[in-house]
Amino acid sequence: MQGPVCPIPLRHDEQVVLGHGSGGSMTHNLVRNLFYAAFDNGPLLAGDDSAMLDWPEDGRLAVTTDSHIVSPLFFPGGDIGRLAVCGTVNDLAMVGAKPLGLTAGFILEEGLPIVTLQAVIESMRLAATEAGIRIVAGDTKVVERGKGDGVFINTSGIGWVPFGREISGRNAQAGDVVLLTGPIGDHGIAVLVARGGLALESDVLSDVAPLNLLVESLLSTVPDVHVLRDPTRGGVATALNEIARQSSVAIQLDEAAIPVNPSVESACELLGLDPLYVANEGKALIVLPQAQVEAALNLLRSQRYAEGSVQIGTVRAAPAGRVLMRTAIGGTRVVDTLAGEMLPRIC
């Protein structure tokens, strides 16, 4: 993507039109004014069909992709731009990868105000800066009014995993401990409240945050981590079920140990939602040997985005593939994967 020699400045009151997706001079102008200005880096500005990245040293490549369709675009604590960057950075971090670069593919709806797009891009720029990652390739398409919904953003990411680092949902072992980096459900409830129409007032902020620096700190102090997973769509319950199945182990949770902010708890009660299934965008589940728990919790609690880290459960041999919960009143119940859709378009 190479622009005209002098891009024409966009007017403040401009809207996205189909020509912004033509691949011609209007696309170039949009890309130069908004994207190149925000994501200013060598590989992106080279303007070829693919961005070129140097390869740091031996290791493995981690690759991930996520499309973001959250509605509304802006919500307390974040917006689709911050979400798109953090979602993909976190997917890389969850296999112990250091992000090398992100791509951003935009599907814009005709009529979108340029200032809205600008705000989303600024938010992506800030999140990328915070995470220390570059957005190295992009694409812009435009669909007619009524064939999209403002902005959809796909972010794909590439990361580098040093040889010897083996973090996977397949690695949980009986005797391991499950940690969680803080209270659950904030993102889902913040987005839900932002939709309005619920007669619900709330001060809940989305937890959307990049976790890659946190994970690097953790792994440099406690390298023996077996599993990392961020409990996004489907929440903690679904993420733990995935791990239990991948590793063929049982996970036993302690209900009283799972932190939930009081305003999330009361919103969930009002709406009949179980916070275990509500999406998070700045939390991690960590499965590691019992012997590492103290060192891990000490490290985590000293880090931004993990001050509220706690132990929430343990890994057992049986029943394989199941998540069980010891309830506050002393019983045990099965915690299943989310069935159907609880909160559409939460990310």
Added chain:
Amino acid sequence: MQGPVCPIPLRHDEQVVLGHGSGGSMTHNLVRNLFYAAFDNGPLLAGDDSAMLDWPEDGRLAVTTDSHIVSPLFFPGGDIGRLAVCGTVNDLAMVGAKPLGLTAGFILEEGLPIVTLQAVIESMRLAATEAGIRIVAGDTKVVERGKGDGVFINTSGIGWVPFGREISGRNAQAGDVVLLTGPIGDHGIAVLVARGGLALESDVLSDVAPLNLLVESLLSTVPDVHVLRDPTRGGVATALNEIARQSSVAIQLDEAAIPVNPSVESACELLGLDPLYVANEGKALIVLPQAQVEAALNLLRSQRYAEGSVQIGTVRAAPAGRVLMRTAIGGTRVVDTLAGEMLPRIC
């Protein structure tokens, strides 16, 4: 993405519902039944937040992304699935990269028939097999009826570029020659005709094809290639303008040398379109030294998807950044970048 132990078979008459985007058991079931079945490979099936790829040897990484919103989803010669795979494979090939892996991010509209999705995925599987590339990571989101348009697909790609291979839009030099691998405009016209309502009958097929094997053959015979570019949105005119600007050179085209299939030509005449601006999805522009032209054309004409390769122009020092065309009647005119939108949602 890990599914239930036994995925429930999808019914033939099923439609996409919001629950297919929940991240819970319905998403798992869809992913297992359709995506894992079609794109069966180790990195994908590992089911972690990022796929892990081995790194072959020293070199550089190429990274690219493209969102596909073509309308209609199926058109003569191809569909959105083949387009999504080929578009990204070709962007990698155009910097001389060998594809290592593709990601696929789906945004589905509620109500999409599962059989339609299945046909698109089968088409992606066939194109990936033809190109010899694996789809190693994916994501599925669902939007409400009327907030999308059937299927949008983002494909991002990662490739490996051997050290010493330097192919870029910045490398065109005065004295170089411009080759084109075949007749132009087929994709754009095929999609336009497929939309109907034009009172236009035509036998034009889209040229959508993966060019990576062709490019590898070319580079192994003629390594001294300066620029490769696929003239997609905006057509040959826009792609050459990009190269002229990136390299600060002039490109002089010979109108009579530019191949256009007769049915494309007559459709363009009827519709008032200039084939130079119509999208292609299986053609490459090749800029290389005069001394390499004969070897390159011999090689290209022996290869699938490049049988119709010809020389269409030359590179000059001035006027820098401009594309000029010697017309059939002997004059010279400026060929500018596409302004505005000629054919929305062509890819």
